[in-house]
Amino acid sequence: MPHLVVRKPGQMAYSVPLPDVLRIGRHEQNELVLDDHQVSRQHATLTRTEKGFEVRDLGSRHGTRVNGESVTAHALADGDRIQIGNVLLELYEEDERTIVHHQVTAAGPPPRKAEADRRLSLLFDVSRAIGAMGDTEVMLGEMLEAIVDVLGGERALVGLGDATRGIVRRFCRARRGSSPDVVLSRAVLEATLGRREAVIVRDALRDAGLKTMHRERIVSAMAVPLGLSARPVGLLYVDDRQEAERFGPDDLAYLTALGHLVSAALESAERYQRAEAIAEALTGGGVAEEIIGRSAAMTRLRAQLTKYAAAGHANALVRGESGSGKELVARALHEASARAARPFVTLNCAAIPETMLESELFGYEKGAFTGAVAKKRGKFALADGGTLFLDEIGDLALPAQAKLLRALQEGEIQPLGAERTQKVDVRVVSATHKDLTKEIAEKRFREDLYYRLAVVEIEVPPLRERESDVLLIATALMRKSASAMGKRIEGFTEAAQSALLRHDWPGNVRELRNEVERAVINADGPLVDAHDLSPRLGAARPKPGQPRGKSLAEQFAELEPTEKLLVEEAMSRAKGNVSEAARLLGITRIMMKRRVDRLMGGAGKDED
Numbered sequence: 207m208p209h210l211v212v213r214k215p216g217q218m219a220y221s222v223p224l225p226d227v228l229r230i231g232r233h234e235q236n237e238l239v240l241d242d243h244q245v246s247r248q249h250a251t252l253t254r255t256e257k258g259f260e261v262r263d264l265g266s267r268h269g270t271r272v273n274g275e276s277v278t279a280h281a282l283a284d285g286d287r288i289q290i291g292n293v294l295l296e297l298y299e300e301d302e303r304t305i306v307h308h309q310v311t312a313a314g315p316p317p318r319k320a321e322a323d324r325r326l327s328l329l330f331d332v333s334r335a336i337g338a339m340g341d342t343e344v345m346l347g348e349m350l351e352a353i354v355d356v357l358g359g360e361r362a363l364v365g366l367g368d369a370t371r372g373i374v375r376r377f378c379r380a381r382r383g384s385s386p387d388v389v390l391s392r393a394v395l396e397a398t399l400g401r402r403e404a405v406i407v408r409d410a411l412r413d414a415g416l417k418t419m420h421r422e423r424i425v426s427a428m429a430v431p432l433g434l435s436a437r438p439v440g441l442l443y444v445d446d447r448q449e450a451e452r453f454g455p456d457d458l459a460y461l462t463a464l465g466h467l468v469s470a471a472l473e474s475a476e477r478y479q480r481a482e483a484i485a486e487a488l489t490g491g492g493v494a495e496e497i498i499g500r501s502a503a504m505t506r507l508r509a510q511l512t513k514y515a516a517a518g519h520a521n522a523l524v525r526g527e528s529g530s531g532k533e534l535v536a537r538a539l540h541e542a543s544a545r546a547a548r549p550f551v552t553l554n555c556a557a558i559p560e561t562m563l564e565s566e567l568f569g570y571e572k573g574a575f576t577g578a579v580a581k582k583r584g585k586f587a588l589a590d591g592g593t594l595f596l597d598e599i600g601d602l603a604l605p606a607q608a609k610l611l612r613a614l615q616e617g618e619i620q621p622l623g624a625e626r627t628q629k630v631d632v633r634v635v636s637a638t639h640k641d642l643t644k645e646i647a648e649k650r651f652r653e654d655l656y657y658r659l660a661v662v663e664i665e666v667p668p669l670r671e672r673e674s675d676v677l678l679i680a681t682a683l684m685r686k687s688a689s690a691m692g693k694r695i696e697g698f699t700e701a702a703q704s705a706l707l708r709h710d711w712p713g714n715v716r717e718l719r720n721e722v723e724r725a726v727i728n729a730d731g732p733l734v735d736a737h738d739l740s741p742r743l744g745a746a747r748p749k750p751g752q753p754r755g756k757s758l759a760e761q762f763a764e765l766e767p768t769e770k771l772l773v774e775e776a777m778s779r780a781k782g783n784v785s786e787a788a789r790l791l792g793i794t795r796i797m798m799k800r801r802v803d804r805l806m807g808g809a810g811k812d813e814d
């Protein structure tokens with residue numbers, strides 16, 4: 207079947223099959239509606255004649271051109287380019303690529319309000335996932351699940367590759383009970399990877415040419431090309447094997463929008479990987495590698511670290527509970543940055559008496575005050591070119607805050623007793639377990655200083671919120687301690703593991719480290735057992751006669767009541783708003799919605 211490829215400026219091209227007569231214009235009654243101010247309401251027709259197609263201008267204001275020539279009536283040949291307003295139409299005679307474009311102009315009913323909201327919220331989730339810069343694979347997986355859910359398809363796929371190599375990597379998600387083994391039709395690949403066109407197959411059974419689709423029993427499908435800048439990188443695809451006409455033009459437009467977002471995500475992932483490689487080269491695997499954890503929260507944190515390390519002049523505020531790893535994060539930030547070769551200097555603001563803070567920060571000249579028997583360089587001067595880590599910044603007294611603010615504003619310091627100021631180039635990374643917004647509200651912390659310090663913010667989550675990291679960190683720390691003590695320990699018994707998992711770690715990783723060190727000292731076999739741990743964790747110690755440990759499935763099942771409690775609490779604080787509750791728990795709205803459905807019987811408000 208002959209078809210037209212429609213190219214509108216700034217939009218993805220799409221194709222329309224050519225019926226015997228195709229009316230083109232701005233008015234909605236045309237078969238091909240072109241919403242362009244240079245297109246007349248009834249602009250032109252394309253008619254099939256015995257010799258082929260003919261274009262006829264209907265007395266339009268801005269005229270019709272074929273291959274650059276203005277025409278009133280013109281017989282068309284394969285490949286002819288018809289210009290109507292700002293839209294370019296290309297005519298192609300029959301070949302396989304025509305087969306995949308069915309009735310793309312046939313407008314379906316507009317999506318209902320709830321449906322439109324779901325679509326919008328998916329777009330929002332996807333763009334947020336991109337902003338969060340977590341693991342690309344996780345992000346793609348979640349997004350594909352949501353596409354299956356929102357568009358009602360059976361399987362969704364992101365395929366990475368190009369026209370020469372074909373698909374080299376794929377991420378796929380299928381509706382429950384369906385196999386994600388998608389065999390992609392050659393016609394779809396040619397259209398997306400080859401010609402970079404969006405395609406929609408509304409009823410594959412009507413086209414004998416779609417052999418792969420017939421064999422795979424795919425009846426409906428849509429696909430859009432993905433591209434990084436000008437470079438094609440793959441396709442986003444969704445299909446269905448049950449219902450013909452499952453997808454309509456609105457769905458294709460929506461998939462196109464998602465395709466743009468996925469392309470943006472892949473682009474930033476690529477940039478991120480490059481930055482990560484640089485960071486690795488700089489640190490030689492250093493401190494960043496010491497930060498153990500594969501939980502989503504830690505993956506996110508690592509991504510932030512890489513991003514912020516590159517922004518070597520932006521002061522950073524690291525927030526988190528005591529012992530959660532704030533200093534480790536600050537060191538990693540320094541070591542991954544271009545400042546790595548210069549010093550990393552630390553000052554604990556809570557540990558220094560108020561009267562000495564100024565001299566610690568800025569130094570003093572000999573004789574500046576009684577007892578200043580020699581000149582002393584302050585932390586700022588020591589950190590010149592590098593990073594100054596100000597721990598417990600929330601405990602800094604107001605007079606010292608004013609002095610710190612001045613140093614940050616001016617980029618220079620004046621040691622006590624010195625006549626002149628001195629320029630310094632220091633990145634300040636500060637850390638606190640306090641809620642600084644509350645401190646500001648209660649006038650204990652200067653708001654202007656907060657903005658200077660928190661150009662970028664990193665939140666280190668407490669250990670109890672990244673349960674999947676507990677055993678990982680415990681094992682790594684155990685190996686370190688065992689090797690330092692010259693002991694051969696291979697791991698933890700199941701009972702010890704469940705004790706570690708049950709504890710809620712108020713002292714965070716520091717507490718875990720102490721616990722593990724103690725257990726390694728106590729252990730006298732190749733495995734650390736529950737009784738090697740301190741009595742605080744003893745609740746999980748098996749009573750005589752009870753099995754010593756639980757299976758992973760049992761432990762997992764035990765998490766559900768806790769999960770339910772947290773989900774309910776978050777929903778209650780968010781007054782039933784799913785997105786807000788998701789934000790409180792630090793998960794995506796889709797993940798939250800699933801939990802609300804499973805644990806609360808779908809009690810949440812869907813509107814945000």
Ligand SMILES: Nc1ncnc2c1ncn2[C@@H]1O[C@H](COP(=O)(O)OP(=O)(O)OP(=O)(O)O)[C@@H](O)[C@H]1O
Pocket residue numbers: 496497498499526527528529530531532533534535597598637679715716719
């Ligand atoms: N993700 C992690 N992987 C491995 N070790 C960690 C991790 N997080 C923290 N640690 C270790 O836990 C201990 C406490 O970390 P750190 O001193 O950075 O915490 P903190 O939040 O700065 O504590 P505080 O500010 O209360 O002194 C350190 O020994 C650190 O190396």
